[in-house]
Amino acid sequence: MSLDWSDLQVSKWLKDAISSMGFEKMTTVQASAIPIFLQNKDVIVEAVTGSGKTLSFVIPILEKMNKIQHQKGHVNAIVLAPTRELSMQIEKVFQKVLDYNPNENSIRTQLILGGVKSIEEDLEAFKRLNPHIIISTPGRLHELIKAKKIKTNDLEILILDEADRLLDLGFSKEMDFILGSLPKQKRTGLFSATISTAFETLHKTGIRNPIKIKVNAKNNKPKSLQMYYQVVKPEHKLNLMFHILNTYHFQKAMVYFPTCASVDYYYQFFKTFKEYDLKFFSLHGKLKTPARLKTLKNFDETKSGKSILMTTDVAARGIDIDDVDLIIQLDPPTDPDSFLHRCGRTGRAGRFGEAITFLNEGREEDYINFLEVKDVEINELNLSFDETDIGLRKFNLADRARHDKAVRTFVSFIRYYSKHSINSIFRVKDIDFISLGKFYGLTRMPSMPEIKQLSNKIPEFIDDSINWDNFKYLNEEKEKSRLDELAKEKLKVERKEQRKKKEENSAWSKKVMKKQVRNEKNINKRDLDLVMKDDNDKDNQERELDWKDLITQEKKKRKGNVNNQDVIGTFDDL
Ligand SMILES: Nc1ncnc2c1ncn2[C@@H]1O[C@H](COP(=O)(O)OP(=O)(O)OP(=O)(O)O)[C@@H](O)[C@H]1O
Numbered sequence: 119m120s121l122d123w124s125d126l127q128v129s130k131w132l133k134d135a136i137s138s139m140g141f142e143k144m145t146t147v148q149a150s151a152i153p154i155f156l157q158n159k160d161v162i163v164e165a166v167t168g169s170g171k172t173l174s175f176v177i178p179i180l181e182k183m184n185k186i187q188h189q190k191g192h193v194n195a196i197v198l199a200p201t202r203e204l205s206m207q208i209e210k211v212f213q214k215v216l217d218y219n220p221n222e223n224s225i226r227t228q229l230i231l232g233g234v235k236s237i238e239e240d241l242e243a244f245k246r247l248n249p250h251i252i253i254s255t256p257g258r259l260h261e262l263i264k265a266k267k268i269k270t271n272d273l274e275i276l277i278l279d280e281a282d283r284l285l286d287l288g289f290s291k292e293m294d295f296i297l298g299s300l301p302k303q304k305r306t307g308l309f310s311a312t313i314s315t316a317f318e319t320l321h322k323t324g325i326r327n328p329i330k331i332k333v334n335a336k337n338n339k340p341k342s343l344q345m346y347y348q349v350v351k352p353e354h355k356l357n358l359m360f361h362i363l364n365t366y367h368f369q370k371a372m373v374y375f376p377t378c379a380s381v382d383y384y385y386q387f388f389k390t391f392k393e394y395d396l397k398f399f400s401l402h403g404k405l406k407t408p409a410r411l412k413t414l415k416n417f418d419e420t421k422s423g424k425s426i427l428m429t430t431d432v433a434a435r436g437i438d439i440d441d442v443d444l445i446i447q448l449d450p451p452t453d454p455d456s457f458l459h460r461c462g463r464t465g466r467a468g469r470f471g472e473a474i475t476f477l478n479e480g481r482e483e484d485y486i487n488f489l490e491v492k493d494v495e496i497n498e499l500n501l502s503f504d505e506t507d508i509g510l511r512k513f514n515l516a517d518r519a520r521h522d523k524a525v526r527t528f529v530s531f532i533r534y535y536s537k538h539s540i541n542s543i544f545r546v547k548d549i550d551f552i553s554l555g556k557f558y559g560l561t562r563m564p565s566m567p568e569i570k571q572l573s574n575k576i577p578e579f580i581d582d583s584i585n586w587d588n589f590k591y592l593n594e595e596k597e598k599s600r601l602d603e604l605a606k607e608k609l610k611v612e613r614k615e616q617r618k619k620k621e622e623n624s625a626w627s628k629k630v631m632k633k634q635v636r637n638e639k640n641i642n643k644r645d646l647d648l649v650m651k652d653d654n655d656k657d658n659q660e661r662e663l664d665w666k667d668l669i670t671q672e673k674k675k676r677k678g679n680v681n682n683q684d685v686i687g688t689f690d691d692l
Pocket residue numbers: 141142143144145148165166167168169170171172173310311435436437438440462463466467
């Protein structure tokens with residue numbers, strides 16, 4: 119296989135462009151894929167990160183566009199990529215090569231991204247530019263095709279860059295629609311460093327008798343990339359990260375965090391490390407698109423000092439910034455393929471790079487066996503570093519809003535972790551919550567179901583010395599509303615207590631009354647008994663008297679001196 123550009127059957131201006139870009143030889147993947155694609159065959163290309171896959175489709179597309187009859191309103195080639203950043207980068211590569219096109223403007227591209235312009239503006243630009251090639255993410259392209267303003271019957275080439283990602287569940291709605299609206303007669307090219315894992319979904323693209331090109335790399339990584347891991351307690355991860363950033367010699371580093379919230383949160387903290395020669399940038403999917411693109415551009419263009427891009431998997435794939443020489447992963451990604459893509463942001467095209475992954479002590483160490491099975495070579499690091507408190511909790515205590523954010527970030531991490539695809543290794547129940555809470559700068563544990571299930575083991579407070587009533591927001595308005603809420607809450611509690619007391623009191627007096635009534639009843643009953651007894655006694659006594667009287671009177675009667683009027687009754691009346 120010849121690696122000489124001069125042997126390639128393409129227009130001279132394309133060869134000139136490549137040699138002007140300083141690429142003396144083709145990379146292996148270019149030498150294999152470009153000639154095949156030029157022969158109008160479908161291709162599936164799996165080649166390690168940074169091996170030059172982009173030019174492997176850019177050159178054949180431009181060569182093809184040289185020769186076609188373009189009709190207004192029709193698109194002839196579509197390149198899809200999973201992120202806006204990657205789409206923008208691909209368009210840049212097209213422009214770099216097109217700068218050498220002697221027939222200026224004879225091949226036109228349009229970059230279409232959601233979150234930058236409105237659909238109407240994109241359609242208006244499409245009309246005005248009349249592009250041959252569209253580079254886009256699936257979301258916006260799907261909307262534009264739906265609007266029926268872009269004709270696809272003349273489509274010659276479809277490229278899915280990072281095809282496995284585009285074909286996974288996350289994009290299925292948009293991709294199914296796009297793929298269903300494109301003509302069957304076209305060339306399709308699928309490119310990625312990890313395409314084989316998506317094998318079952320490739321048929322969706324309608325790819326026909328593809329030629330598979332697999333450029334194997336030893337240990338599944340570029341030669342110039344060194345991979346390491348270090349086992350560390352969560353509470354010491356920031357110390358270790360800072361130690362590496364501070365002591366390693368590098369120009370640009372990309373540090374991967376698990377969630378958008380964590381990038382935001384730790385970026386605010388590290389931004390305050392002004393006395394060090396470290397410049398931090400933050401990039402994640404919840405930022406507005408123009409801000410994302412601008413950050414990436416600024417990071418790319420910064421040439422002095424050490425620059426650090428704090429990011430998520432939004433920047434895991436495809437991003438090509440040539441002086442990135444260090445990757446740090448605070449946690450392994452939930453998607454195993456993402457691991458190689460993240461590491462592959464360095465060690466590109468023969469340049470040296472190091473990628474270091476942190477693993478929590480305990481079960482996560484099994485991840486190394488998992489990587490070995492995947493034929494990934496990774497070595498252990500044993501860096502000693504300063505474990506003393508890095509000051510995150512102190513930073514949070516200066517403003518309650520920071521602690522609120524810490525809680526939200528912690529919660530988002532637990533949710534993230536519970537969705538890990540390798541859930542035999544990454545299990546929520548194995549997390550050291552206290553150590554993790556310290557890593558997130560928490561002072562008390564948030565109440566969430568995942569923790570509640572284990573709560574008998576986990577104390578509520580990490581630091582119980584905080585006076586929560588005095589823990590203030592720096593924002594005056596927020597603080598005022600907190601104090602109002604607090605006062606309301608206190609009043610509520612007071613009222614509740616008063617009510618409770620009252621209820622207790624009334625319950626007591628009711629009890630006493632009842633007792634009194636009962637006692638009175640008892641007394642009355644006793645009295646009644648006594649009265650009755652008394653009455654009976656009296657009765658008896660009277661009866662006795664009466665009886666005695668009667669006998670006396672009978673006796674007197676018999677003696678003949680009885681006054682009849684004294685007789686109160688006869689013997690028979692008794
Ligand atoms: N023939 C070549 N010789 C030297 N460098 C090259 C050559 N072709 C491309 N490059 C450079 O190699 C780097 C990586 O290329 P590219 O971004 O296309 O890699 P990739 O294979 O798509 O990587 P990933 O899988 O990470 O997306 C770029 O900086 C590019 O300019």
